[in-house]
Amino acid sequence: xxxxxxxxxxxxxxxxxxxxxxxxxxxxxxxxxxxxxxxxxxxxxxxxxxxxxxxxxxxxxxxxxxxxxxxxxxxxxxxxxxxxxxxxxxxxxxxxxxxxxxxxxxxxxxxxxxxxxxxxxxxxxxxxxxxxxxxxxxxxxxxxxxxxxxxxxxxxxxxxxxxxxxxxxxxxxxxxxxxxxxxxxxxxxxxxxxxxxxxxxxxxxxxxxxxxxxxxxxxxxxxxxxxxxxxxxxxxxxxxxxxxxx
Numbered sequence: 001x002x003x004x005x006x007x008x009x010x011x012x013x014x015x016x017x018x019x020x021x022x023x024x025x026x027x028x029x030x031x032x033x034x035x036x037x038x039x040x041x042x043x044x045x046x047x048x049x050x051x052x053x054x055x056x057x058x059x060x061x062x063x064x065x066x067x068x069x070x071x072x073x074x075x076x077x078x079x080x081x082x083x084x085x086x087x088x089x090x091x092x093x094x095x096x097x098x099x100x101x102x103x104x105x106x107x108x109x110x111x112x113x114x115x116x117x118x119x120x121x122x123x124x125x126x127x128x129x130x131x132x133x134x135x136x137x138x139x140x141x142x143x144x145x146x147x148x149x150x151x152x153x154x155x156x157x158x159x160x161x162x163x164x165x166x167x168x169x170x171x172x173x174x175x176x177x178x179x180x181x182x183x184x185x186x187x188x189x190x191x192x193x194x195x196x197x198x199x200x201x202x203x204x205x206x207x208x209x210x211x212x213x214x215x216x217x218x219x220x221x222x223x224x225x226x227x228x229x230x231x232x233x234x235x236x237x238x239x240x241x242x243x244x245x246x
Contacts, residue, residue, distance in 0.1 A: 014241050015213040016234075017072045017177065021220035032238045036072030036215055038116075039063060039104070041079060052081055054096050057103060064107040073112035073177070074104055075143050075215070082119035083131045094131050101138040116179065117144035121170060122163060129170075136171035143215060146178040146207070147185045148195055157206050164210040175212035180204075182218065182230040192222065197229030204237045 017036040018028045029035065043063050045051045055063075068074055078100070081093040097120060104113045115121055115135075122144045124132040136142075144163040148156065160178065167176045180203060184190040195203075207214050216234070218224075226232065 012241075013213075014208060015072070015177075016238055017213065017215040019072075019075070019179075019215050020218035022218045022222055022224040023220065024224040025218075026224070031235055032242065033216070034072045035070035037067050037070045037074045037111075038077055039067050039074065040077045043067070044078070044100070052093070052096060054099055060100065060103055061107055064104055068108045068111065072215075073114065073141060073143075074108055075114060075116050076100060076104060077116040077118075078120065079116070079118045083121075083124050083135065084119075084128050090128055090131050094135055097135055098138045101135070105138075105140070112140040112175070114139040114141040114143050114177075117142060117163070117167075121167060123166075132170050136167075136174070139171070139174070141174055141212075142167035142171065142176045143179055144176065146203070147181045148183075148199075148203070149185050149188050151190075151199065153199065153202055156203065160203075160206050160210050176210075177213045177215050178207045178211045179215045179217050180207065182216070182228075182234075183222070194225055194228035195230055197233045200228075200230040201233045201237070204233065208237075208241065 016033050018033040019036045019038055020028075041051070042048075044055060044060065045053075064074070076097075078097065081097055083090055083093060083097075097115065101113055101115070105111075117123075121132055121136060121139070121142055144167060146156075146160055146163060163178070164176050167174075182195050182200060183192050184195065186192065204214070
């Protein structure tokens with residue numbers, strides 16, 4: 001297996017999806033990024049009302065129709081229906097999650113549909129693994145979170161390899177797209193600081209080694225800031241994997 005810091009060995013399909021909402025973000029399409037779609041739990045259950053209760057089909061169809069215009073995949077971001085706990089609770093969560101995935105796929109044929117990995121198809125306890133395998137049958141791809149909590153490159157790379165292996169075991173043959181965020185996660189010593197270019201390059205090349213593509217995310221409460229060098233590193237990476245040279 002090549003070192004994560006190594007240059008990609010050969011050109012292959014490796015989409016870079018744009019799910020960033022930064023204030024002042026430039027149009028990234030000319031740079032080779034592909035806009036993607038996300039349906040947050042707040043759209044399905046506004047203000048948390050009736051959270052986890054299956055909405056009506058017609059209301060959900062309208063939500064999908066309003067959030068599928070970008071050419072990339074549709075990611076369902078539902079973080080508080082974990083596939084862990086008592087059998088009754090897990091079965092209830094599974095039924096809701098599987099149904100919403102099926103409805104989304106029916107509403108958006110041709111688009112890859114999956115769940116943001118938090119608490120659904122990532123980190124599932126061994127005793128609940130069969131539930132995750134069942135949910136995996138209802139999605140087209142996996143979207144695990146690979147956000148940054150510290151500067152331990154080795155630990156990050158190990159986590160990336162484990163995330164990819166876990167998803168591939170749940171749904172063999174289905175692509176894995178890492179969610180990457182160019183800022184440190186909240187609640188960490190460097191929270192919301194932009195990651196420096198070297199560490200970001202390491203994450204991009206590690207993702208290239210272990211995943212089938214990436215989704216870049218950034219929250220709408222922050223301004224676009226490329227001063228740390230992360231954006232230049234991203235563009236260089238895209239040129240590199242496209243075979244155009246740096």
